[in-house]
Amino acid sequence: MKELRLMKGNEALAEAAIRSGCDAYFGYPITPQSEVLEYLSKEANVRTGMVILQAESEVASINMVYGAAGTGKRIMTSSSSPGISLMQEGISYIACAELPCLLVNVNRGGPGLGTIQPSQGDYFQSVKGGGHGDYKLIVLAPSTVQEMSDFVKLSFELAFKYNNPVMILTDGALGQMMEKVELFEQQERKTNIEPWATVGKPKDRERNIITSLHIQPDKMEEINLKLQAKYREIEKNEIRFEETNCEDAEYLIVAYGLVARICVKAAQLAADKGLKVGVLRPISLFPFPYEKINELAGKVNGILDVEMNAGQMVEDVRLAVNGKVPVEFYGRMGGVVPTPEEILENLEKKLAGGKA
Amino acid sequence: MKELRLMKGNEALAEAAIRSGCDAYFGYPITPQSEVLEYLSKEANVRTGMVILQAESEVASINMVYGAAGTGKRIMTSSSSPGISLMQEGISYIACAELPCLLVNVNRGGPGLGTIQPSQGDYFQSVKGGGHGDYKLIVLAPSTVQEMSDFVKLSFELAFKYNNPVMILTDGALGQMMEKVELFEQQERKTNIEPWATVGKPKDRERNIITSLHIQPDKMEEINLKLQAKYREIEKNEIRFEETNCEDAEYLIVAYGLVARICVKAAQLAADKGLKVGVLRPISLFPFPYEKINELAGKVNGILDVEMNAGQMVEDVRLAVNGKVPVEFYGRMGGVVPTPEEILENLEKKLAGGKA
Amino acid sequence: MNEEIIIAGFGGQGVLSMGMILCYAGMIENKEVSWMPSYGPEMRGGTANCITIVSDSKISSPIISKFDTVIALNQPSVDKFEKAVNPGGLFIYDSTNIINPPTREDIEIFGIDASNEAARMDNTKVMNMIMLGAFLKKKPIIETHNIIEGLKKVLPERYHHLLPLNEKALNRGMEMIEEITATV
Amino acid sequence: MNEEIIIAGFGGQGVLSMGMILCYAGMIENKEVSWMPSYGPEMRGGTANCITIVSDSKISSPIISKFDTVIALNQPSVDKFEKAVNPGGLFIYDSTNIINPPTREDIEIFGIDASNEAARMDNTKVMNMIMLGAFLKKKPIIETHNIIEGLKKVLPERYHHLLPLNEKALNRGMEMIEEITATV
Amino acid sequence: MAKVKGDIVIDIEKCKGCELCIEACPQESLETSRQVNQKGYLYIVKIEDNCTGCVNCALVCPEGAITVYRKVDKKKEHVAKITNVTKDINITVNE
Amino acid sequence: MAKVKGDIVIDIEKCKGCELCIEACPQESLETSRQVNQKGYLYIVKIEDNCTGCVNCALVCPEGAITVYRKVDKKKEHVAKITNVTKDINITVNE
């Protein structure tokens, strides 16, 4: 039976966490995502026994996640930009120790304290690695409240498939807005014990150790090679994107998250004017759909990358296109959300030469 | 009179800080850069009155830097990879508040606790922004102990020219190795008061406020536009690089820091074999010498990017080249330093087709 | 059907609830809905708005800058959103509170004396339901009984004794807008 | 002149100082120098080495994997660096401590009974100076009196009374290497 | 009417009607008005002219909206004066 | 010679010659040897056969290198035995 609800994005995400059979959430309040912890505080423990702990800081949160994820359970945290910055050391540790877990960044306008309005200014941090060393998060960018829910389940699946932290990179608007969401059924809490987990060493296995320390460089390089091999594997299997009217498009817009939907609206406005514009929405930001974009680049006259930042994903788009066609950028910053009209205007100005 | 000394990179950097008339250092010990704090603890205060404070953590350090830099004085900190990750929130604040200061990352092998051996795994973090939001550090990458000294002075100049934090991105090997260094003369401590600094509001000026908070998105966007304009200005004025035998090169190696010197050695080995290889060393990683590389790409058959990581700067090289010629990558990770021989071997294998 | 609305006023005037009621009601009718609030930090005296879209088909952007309908409950909202109505669109405002009404000539404009009417009904809180009624009369995108269902979702249980009053206000709004002619 | 050397042994054998002395001395002669230590965390019982380059021209890479000279003070270092000598290069080891000397035939190999000799000189610490002397005899890249000047920089002031002993050890090393023939 | 030694002036545009001054006033001189100010708050007014200028109201006022006057040994009567009345007239609501 | 009730075995390859056991031994049974072990440490040996098996040395040994034996009411003499002697012979230095 379909269970439909009108929910805020943050609430849908929290509800999905409960339904995913998540074992524990550790987090610290920050706008615009405090509803996650608030919702869980009210609902989670009574329904599934899920552990909810408000930590003393984001640094503590991420390290609690590290400890708890080491037991092989389904663990998550969420925060927004400044809080996520504080987690960078911990994230690097988690990635290196190959612990599955879910991190949520409800991106707000930066840098610094900034605003609490939506932004995509944390793309680089999420995708290239804000922490030290070579590591990758699997990064998923929802664009609907439905996806705010669905991607939680997906994230835990991917996290445990690859023993890798997964980040849901969303923004304040998606967190605060309400849409219909079809909830998935309550999943069982996890019962199996991961073979690598620190749960107490039985007599019949070697002790499990969770660490990211390998003082000998060649050993540390081995660890890195193993990680890199895994990332190549993820790139092979887990690229996700959504195409809207890309088949016979003259121009292509690339955008992720909520902005992609605004771009679809812009493309509709363009269609009204007789201009064929397709929209490619990367859903997985890592792994990034380089090939798909490269392929589409061969078919269009130009590409406009639209983001709520000063131009970050556009670098990946350019790397994908590798000079085939012009790639232009349009962005708004500091919490300002672009309108469909201004996107179309920029597409026309920068690429279509006033064609539409 | 030339003052020549044999010094460790970390010591040269610390000595240069004293001689730059630096007003204060706040830091926390971490290998392989603890010598900076140690050297300063012994030398600095007695010689120039410079304030040296061992903070309780890197988070505290960077926020002390934030406070002190707000007074318009010459302030610095240093750390190594995990410690720098902890500073990301603070760095984002500093960049947004446009405070001049010097941050030093003596990069070690990551991710996680990793090793204490040299690495370049923090390129993305330094150059793309490990903290949240759109901001840029000016990033300088020394390749000699001499530059470990010289760039300190340069950093303070650039920091105050642009009211922007400057990062010296170096590595454990450069920090620990000794070379001859010609020390510059002791500079005066700063006496002028910056007009924006929080030093106590005299009757005749408006109060100075240092903040990165602008709750209205349009105001925050204005701040961002101002920052972006500054970054364009920096890109115009401050690109630095070093060319070695690039004029008539058949192949180009791009590498930064110490690795660039190893590549020069590899190029010498190649020359012995009759293969003409040039080396382009970006000195400023932001601003990055895109144009120069694009220009050189027009003249060579292929480019090899060499780094002590899994491939980070190579993205900027590819963005610069924009498809003109093949760009290949060779990297070592986790604290392993590549040898000239293996670099040459990879150049031959990946680009020159065994030509040499 | 695809109706794109912005509802704007002071925080506390029930702006956000109006949008929510529309969404819940729309859901009951199996429509697509989206509700996008402006949100700010804990600060009093600010203005609030929400973009509400009710549609028969999938909603692309929940953030738009042109609307079919603007419902404005205070002066700043009138000033800010007058230009945001699509030509031919609808603009409804609370004439009790608004001194300078919109002046555009290419849209339909209705001033409803909603706050005064709510006061007359002895509960100033129902002002928003009067406005909602007025809107729904002009644009009957959702059936009234479903609006009441929507209201049930939004109104906390402990206030459900006020449902009849709210329904009355809704109907009153419908009547009031009938009684006046648009200023354009 | 361009001499690329690696000096390796246990921590505490004076490996790092040997390289430093060469560098200081090289500086006095206006040569280019570079010194690259292996470094590790606080852990006992490990091995240490330093790559030392002394050159008339600018030094490109301070990190290299092939050397003109290897000076090995313990067995692990012999095992590890035997292959790292350039053909025709020099390999000097402390024969007191090393049971399995290198066996390559394309390089010059000298075993110096340095530890025993140092013991005979009543200060085991000067073993490294004996080795250094041996090396400098074979490759007189720096003048002896400058080596002594370099030593002054490396040796803390409070040990400067040991300078004559160290100089003696240096000379002893020079003599010792003269007395033997390379094994190849 | 009691001898009035003190008086206060309330900046009604700053007042948020929190009523803490009412609670603090030992003379019970203050009361919430029936009017809202520019920001929509029911501001405070003085309803009695028995103010002693004890300053209590001003001390607890979170908005710093109250100025207190006190005259010793002069026998005059005063009541609350509303500040900025003329200025306020011209204020238009503008975000 | 005193009646020996206790005895210890020192794992000389683990011993780092810190001498804390020497300090802890009430019988003054222990002394630093003149020999270094595999790692180059001057390890500890028992020089007297008066050990009472009091365990003090083992308690303070940071390396857990000491095993202590005690026999009550049996009158036998024992001295330090060096463990792993045969094993050690074959160890070659290899990093």
Place this chain on the structure above:
Amino acid sequence: MNEKRMIEEDQHFEDVIAEESICIQENIVYEKPDTLTDTPFHYCPGCGHGVAHRLIAEVISELNIQEETIGVAPVGCAVFAYNYLNIDMTEAAHGRASAVATGIKRVLPEKYVFTYQGDGDLAAIGTAETLHTCNRGENVLIIFINNATYGMTGGQMAPTTLPNMKSTTSPFGRDIATMGHPLKMTDLVAQLPGTYYVTRQAVHKPGNVRKAKKAIMNGFKYQKENKGTCFIEIVSNCPSNWKMTPRESNKWLEENMIPYYPLGDLKIPNVKEN
């Protein structure tokens, strides 16, 4: 809300306006200090932050140290403190105000430096910085507004939230067993040799306001003597998130907060000054 401003006062009051007013400059016994800007506070009605701000401004005005004072604002409701205090100010990252203050004071040792921080800021995320600043005995003044909640973010549980007190993240009341006891940071820092003057005050009643002001005055005065950290907790309210009227909130404060956080000096200098 009524948009039309009613300017005219009730007839009742107009009737009794006397010809001669004592409201002249020379009779002023209390007015907003000039170190306070004219910007109206953004705080909710009845919020103690406003009083605390005003007291700081009064002290700075009275000590005439506006030119020598640098303030550090927190992240919390008081994030905009710099809009109200007419002095040089720095807005610190959440929890780091005391580290920021340390940075400033170390390079400007002659200036007065103070922080103004909430309980989430100072006692949760900023615990380490607070404790170490006090332990180093930095010559700064720390003003700590304890309102038992995260005001700015909408009423989540704070380290100082009382047992069983409800908040958005302790919807069934703070459960000591899983969420721990309220943290009395002031008691802790009073134990540190680095602190010189540690006191707990309130500002909900005129008498408390007077005492709190005195405490702040002391905090600034002692700073001149370089004796160490001065730390002033102000037990305060948050009507909005406590979901009470301001008057109710102060009553609740009196009946619940103060018994748990008793007012008074926790550490005073040996030679007490006036």
Place this chain on the structure above:
Amino acid sequence: MNEKRMIEEDQHFEDVIAEESICIQENIVYEKPDTLTDTPFHYCPGCGHGVAHRLIAEVISELNIQEETIGVAPVGCAVFAYNYLNIDMTEAAHGRASAVATGIKRVLPEKYVFTYQGDGDLAAIGTAETLHTCNRGENVLIIFINNATYGMTGGQMAPTTLPNMKSTTSPFGRDIATMGHPLKMTDLVAQLPGTYYVTRQAVHKPGNVRKAKKAIMNGFKYQKENKGTCFIEIVSNCPSNWKMTPRESNKWLEENMIPYYPLGDLKIPNVKEN
């Protein structure tokens, strides 16, 4: 250093080897516990970390809880603790061991969880995590090795470095005026209602070793009862960075550290167990 291993023992000892040895299994009164692996410690000669490790291993062996215990290693010299303790272990980021332990314990409440942390780790960078873990009364055991220095990074000043004590970052001795007083974290956490058992021990002498082991034993036992955090400080040495022989270092510890950090219980359960 002499490379050739001298295998043969001095003649002196060989002479006195008796025919019959009491060194047989049944006579063992002390041996390395089996929860300790065979890997030799990487610690410097005479370092207290080794003893502390062994005691933990002994307690785990004796309580027979190897299968139910998860340890958290710090960043510090004990970073490799997991090489020596034959139990499941997690290596925490510098300072965050208690947060990591909280994470583990919350999802595995039936298991024994402990941290092992140095003074830099626990009392500098980890101050907030330590304090809040104790304040929440997490049912974990925190073992705190106070050696008054940053051992691993080569002897920088720690929060616990004694006044005037030299270190690489206090080369002229710790100057109280600018570097603050040594921080007595144990005294602080003892004040928190969340802690159940707080004690300060040492391991430099046999008697202290026995007491310390008892304390660790208690720490584990109490954990079963879910009464709150147990916190055991072990005042220890760092011969390498103190630049002393091990024996000198223990003497110095006795004469300087212990007077400053007096040994004994700071908080004991009402009903004291055996």
